[in-house]
Amino acid sequence: MNLKELSAHLGLSPTTVSRALNGYPEVSETTRARVEKAAQALGYSPNARAQGLATGRARAIGHILPVSHQHEMVNPIFGDFVQGAAALYARHGYEVVISLVEDIKEEAAYRAIKARGNVDGIIVHGPRMADARIGLLQELNMPFVVHGRASDIHTPYSWLDTNNHRAFRRATDFLLDLGHRRIGLVNGLEFMDFAHRRRAGFEEALLARGLAPDPALMRSGEMTENYGFASADAMLSGAAPPTAFLVSSMIAAIGVRRAIQDRGLTMGRDVSVITHDDDLNYLRNGIDVPIFTASRSSVRQAGRLAAEMLMKLIEDRGLPPQTHLLEAELIIGSSTGPAPL
Amino acid sequence: MNLKELSAHLGLSPTTVSRALNGYPEVSETTRARVEKAAQALGYSPNARAQGLATGRARAIGHILPVSHQHEMVNPIFGDFVQGAAALYARHGYEVVISLVEDIKEEAAYRAIKARGNVDGIIVHGPRMADARIGLLQELNMPFVVHGRASDIHTPYSWLDTNNHRAFRRATDFLLDLGHRRIGLVNGLEFMDFAHRRRAGFEEALLARGLAPDPALMRSGEMTENYGFASADAMLSGAAPPTAFLVSSMIAAIGVRRAIQDRGLTMGRDVSVITHDDDLNYLRNGIDVPIFTASRSSVRQAGRLAAEMLMKLIEDRGLPPQTHLLEAELIIGSSTGPAPL
């Protein structure tokens, strides 16, 4: 059932039927009612491609996942983020299109996405410090919102981020307040913007107490369990091992905890661990780590916010860049908690 | 840059340029080379909507997530599944379109998806026992692959599933072999097909040893942490509490373990827990549960397989239904393991 058939069925022109269905004012109310009833009854839905071709709008948002050859950056929070966003898009009649883009072919890929024309806007995931995608999308005049930020880019653009700096500043302060002086940082890849900010927050807290960050206690890498294990193991076998760890990812934290256990040390007594990027459920389960929340529900919430921002930008192209900074919570109600020294 | 402009630039007709770019044999090699070079240089990419309108093919696959008003069925494995699938689609030039569909409006939504025409095929997630979507999609002549199965549907259709029955049969046997006789089943909603099959496997194992399934030790519900807690707590406070739990989801298992701990019982000594739907990482971390794998990587693998099946169906409409049954592994190498009685 397409527009032509529907209009023939009604004895009207396609023009009138289109206008009736799209809420144009010049259609008589009786006609509109008749058209809407018939459309409903016959199960007519406009063909999105034809509509898009005629209007130049796709009514779809692209979510771009960078995939890298160097490191397998499967982002575990992506699913929740998209789920939150999709719920909002659906309410506004937008679809979600997901593309995996290899970082090598990035520029060509974005240009092709623009040319292919099946999205009206883009959510950029996993920004690097000096992410070339931002300038590129601006040049292409494609509306976009970055989930995260790019510290080295100084032109204004729309983003939404958690306050990684403050979260790690507070987490470090918390450990320092407990008396810890040698804290190991197991961080993500530091060309990723979030990892950079986390490290900055960590160092700021140390410096504020007159402590010099010790390079031997700071690691950066792709956040796998093995990376967490290797990092913690190396630090623990050093001359002056840490009494606490601040870990940028729950997955890496698993490795860190394994390294601690393998040495016969006791979590929460000999060594403490605080981690980010996690779900509160783990906490309630009595695992002895306080957690900076990037809980599943908070990630969905971020997705919803990002969707809202982007749709606003698409529908009002004159809008200035939108930004939003979410605060991470430090949860301390764990069963044992990090050990004071 | 569109086809018309490109062809004008080359002094050729749009027809010829289109043929050159799409690999038609009747174009001379010199022309093709010239066209391809120019397209590359000028950054031409065909407009997907126009192409789709002309060909009737969208080069996109829809992933439909049912959202329910009764229960918040956010599927935690969805992200990984889509990630696996998307990697395969990308290789074949397909995009992924995600739609959230409310179960109430299901029929209308699927008809609209068909009519809108921006996907060539659909992956159905979260099938129920007698899932109406299967008949509907067949009626609509829309290629589809179900992730899971629908036991009450007997017409042939394409699906890909893990062997839930066998996984739970084996898990139960394992506990029975260790001497457990009172095993609590904390299952998903049993109108969901996977939960039904898991229960069947559980009961089969009991019956095979002449044990009658005890309704007091079997629960069905949406798999949240609180549900796991409430279920386990109720069972443990019963007249004859279970000595082991078989739990259909890691999230619910967290609640189960909390209930055990709250009673002062020790996991892996007083009460054992086996769970499904989990990541091996937890195991390696020494948590004392053996696990039926639906690990993140295995879910991605399932996504890849489903994508492959669906693209085959789309490209060869005459193909008979494709099916694929994945076996879940029982991993027993945990640090403590379930306690023998």
Add this chain to the structure above:
DNA sequence: TTGAAAGCGGTACCAA
């Protein structure tokens, strides 16, 4: 208030 007709950017048939 309604309709005819010209696109939107491609593809594919038919003719040359």
Add this chain to the structure above:
DNA sequence: TTGGTACCGCTTTCAA
């Protein structure tokens, strides 16, 4: 081997 032309299904000007 190449080009002209109709058409995919809808929107939107312009005219009636």
